[in-house]
Amino acid sequence: MEQLVFYSLGLGAVIGALGVVTAKNPILSVLSLLWTFFCLACVYLLIGFEFLAVAQILVYAGAIMVLFLFVIMLLNLGTSEAADFDTARAMGRRLPLVLLVGCTLAALSILAAQQVGGTSDEARADLRSVGSLTDLAQVMFGTYLLAFEAASILLLAGTVAVVMLAKRERRKNAA
Amino acid sequence: MTVLLATLLKVLVIFGCLISAAGISTLAERKISAWIQLRRGPNRVGPFGLLQPLADGIKFMFKEEFVPPGKSRFLFILAPALAAVPAMMSVAVIPFTGRIAEIDGTPILGSVADLDMGAIFIMAVSGLGVYGIILGGWASNSKYPLLGGLRAAAQMISYELSMILIILAIVAMSGTLNLREIADAQNDHTLLGFLPAWNVFLQPLAFVLFVICTFAETNRHPFDFAECESELVGGFHTEYSSMKFALFFIGEYCAMIVMACLTTTLFLGGASVPFWAEAPWFIGLGSFVFKAAAFMFLFIWVRWSLPRFRYDQLMALGWKVFLPLAITNIFITGLVLAL
Numbered sequence: 001m002e003q004l005v006f007y008s009l010g011l012g013a014v015i016g017a018l019g020v021v022t023a024k025n026p027i028l029s030v031l032s033l034l035w036t037f038f039c040l041a042c043v044y045l046l047i048g049f050e051f052l053a054v055a056q057i058l059v060y061a062g063a064i065m066v067l068f069l070f071v072i073m074l075l076n077l078g079t080s081e082a083a084d085f086d087t088a089r090a091m092g093r094r095l096p097l098v099l100l101v102g103c104t105l106a107a108l109s110i111l112a113a114q115q116v117g118g119t120s121d122e123a124r125a126d127l128r129s130v131g132s133l134t135d136l137a138q139v140m141f142g143t144y145l146l147a148f149e150a151a152s153i154l155l156l157a158g159t160v161a162v163v164m165l166a167k168r169e170r171r172k173n174a175a
Numbered sequence: 176m177t178v179l180l181a182t183l184l185k186v187l188v189i190f191g192c193l194i195s196a197a198g199i200s201t202l203a204e205r206k207i208s209a210w211i212q213l214r215r216g217p218n219r220v221g222p223f224g225l226l227q228p229l230a231d232g233i234k235f236m237f238k239e240e241f242v243p244p245g246k247s248r249f250l251f252i253l254a255p256a257l258a259a260v261p262a263m264m265s266v267a268v269i270p271f272t273g274r275i276a277e278i279d280g281t282p283i284l285g286s287v288a289d290l291d292m293g294a295i296f297i298m299a300v301s302g303l304g305v306y307g308i309i310l311g312g313w314a315s316n317s318k319y320p321l322l323g324g325l326r327a328a329a330q331m332i333s334y335e336l337s338m339i340l341i342i343l344a345i346v347a348m349s350g351t352l353n354l355r356e357i358a359d360a361q362n363d364h365t366l367l368g369f370l371p372a373w374n375v376f377l378q379p380l381a382f383v384l385f386v387i388c389t390f391a392e393t394n395r396h397p398f399d400f401a402e403c404e405s406e407l408v409g410g411f412h413t414e415y416s417s418m419k420f421a422l423f424f425i426g427e428y429c430a431m432i433v434m435a436c437l438t439t440t441l442f443l444g445g446a447s448v449p450f451w452a453e454a455p456w457f458i459g460l461g462s463f464v465f466k467a468a469a470f471m472f473l474f475i476w477v478r479w480s481l482p483r484f485r486y487d488q489l490m491a492l493g494w495k496v497f498l499p500l501a502i503t504n505i506f507i508t509g510l511v512l513a514l
Binding site: 055 | 250290296304305306324325332354
C-alpha cells in the first residue's frame with residue numbers, strides 16, 4: 001500500500017516536472033511546478049517528515065510560487081514570446097539524448113540511495129526519529145546551533161548585499 | 176473500525192456545517208447590512224427570509240455559464256475550485272470542542288485531525304487560497320480582474336507574514352503548535368483570581384493585530400481590494416457567472432469562518448466556558464460557536480461601518496506598521512517568558 005502510494009506520487013511528481021519544461025504557457029509551467037511540490041510534500045509525509053511537508057507547502061507553494069505567478073503576470077509573458085521555442089518538440093527531436101540523460105540520472109540516484117542505505121528499514125526508522133518538530137528543533141537549536149545561526153547570518157548578509165547592489169544600479173540610472 | 180466511522184461522521188458533520196454556515200452568513204450579511212442601513216433586507220423567501228440562501232443556491236445553478244475566450248479555459252474553470260478548497264481543508268484542524276467520547280481507549284476529539292502542527296498547517300493551507308483568486312483574475316482575460324487578482328496576491332502574502340509572526344508569539348507562550356493544546360493552555364489557570372487566562376488578556380496587542388490581519392487575509396472590508404467595486408467593477412470575479420461565481424463566494428465565507436474559529440482558538444480559549452471548567456462537550460461546542468459567531472458579526476459590522484482604505488495605505492500599514500509591531504511583540508513575549 002505504502003509502495004503503491006509512493007510510486008503514484010513519484011509518477012505525479014515526474015509528470016509535473018515534465019510539464020514545467022514542456023508547457024508553452026509560463027503560467028501552466030508554474031502550476032506544474034506547484035503540482036510537483038505537492039507530490040513531494042506528500043512523499044515527505046509518507047516518510048514521517050510532517051514539518052518538512054508543511055514547510056514545503058507554506059514556503060514554496062504559499063509564497064515563492066505566488067511570487068513567480070505575480071512576476072509572470074506583471075511582465076505579461078504571453079504564449080507569443082515563448083512560441084518560437086517549443087520545448088516539447090525540441091525534446092522529441094533529441095529523444096535518444098533525453099532518454100540517455102534521464103536514465104543516467106535515475107541510475108545514479110538509485111545507486112546513491114543504496115550507498116547510504118536509504119531504502120533499508122533501519123534507515124527509514126532512523127529518518128522517522130528526526131521527523132517530528134520537537135526532534136528537529138532539538139537538532140537545530142541544540143546540536144547544530146552554531147552552524148544554524150551562521151547560516152542565517154550568511155543569508156541575512158546575502159539579502160543586504162542584494163539590496164545594496166540594486167540600489168547602486170538605480171543611482172547610476174538616475175545620474 | 177468504530178473509530179474510523181466516528182471520524183468519518185465528524186468529517187461529514189463539520190463539512191456540512193461549514194457549508195451551511197457559509198450560506199447562513201450570506202443571509203446574515205444581508206440582514207445585518209439592512210439593519211445598519213435602516214432597510215428591511217430579504218424577507219420574501221420563507222419566514223423572515225430564512226430560506227433566501229437556498230433560493231440563491233438554486234438560482235446560481237440555473238444561471239447561464241460564460242467562459243471568456245482568449246486565455247486558458249481549463250484555468251478559468253479550475254480557479255473557483257482552487258479558491259474554495261483550501262478554506263474548506265483548513266477547517267480540519269480546528270478543535271471545536273473538547274473530548275467527545277472514548278472508543279476502545281482512543282479519545283474522539285472535537286477536531287477532524289488533531290495535528291501536532293495545526294497552527295502551521297492552517298496557515299500553509301489557507302495561504303493557498305490566493306491561487307484561486309490570482310488565476311481567476313488572469314484567466315478572465317480582462318484588465319479589471321487581472322488587477323484585482325494581482326492586488327489580492329500582494330495583499331495576502333504581506334499580511335500572511337505578520338499573521339504567522341503573531342501566531343508565533345502565541346505559540347511561544349503555549350509551548351506547542353497543536354491548536355487543541357493552545358486552547359487548553361489558556362484554561363488551566365486564572366488571572367487576578369477571576370479573569371480566565373485567555374490570550375486576549377495576556378496578548379492584547381497581538382489580538383488586535385491578528386483580528387485586523389484576518390480582515391486583510393480574507394479580503395474583507397475595509398481591505399477588499401481584490402473586489403473593490405468602485406474601481407475594479409467586481410475585481411477577480413467580474414467575468415464569472417453561475418455556480419463558479421458562487422464557489423468564489425462560498426470560499427470567501429468559509430475563509431472568514433475559519434479565521435473566526437482560529438481567532439477563537441488562539442485568543443478566546445477555544446471551547447472553554449468561563450467559571451465552569453468541567454463543562455460537557457456540547458456546552459463547550461456551544462461556547463465555541465457563540466464566540467466564532469461573534470467574530471463573524473464583527474466581520475459584517477466592520478464592512479458596513481468603515482470606508483475602504485487606499486491600496487498604498489494598505490500595503491504601508493502591512494509592511495511598516497504591522498510587521499514591526501508583530502516582531503516587537505515576539506521579542507517582548509520572549510523577554511517576559513525568559514524572566
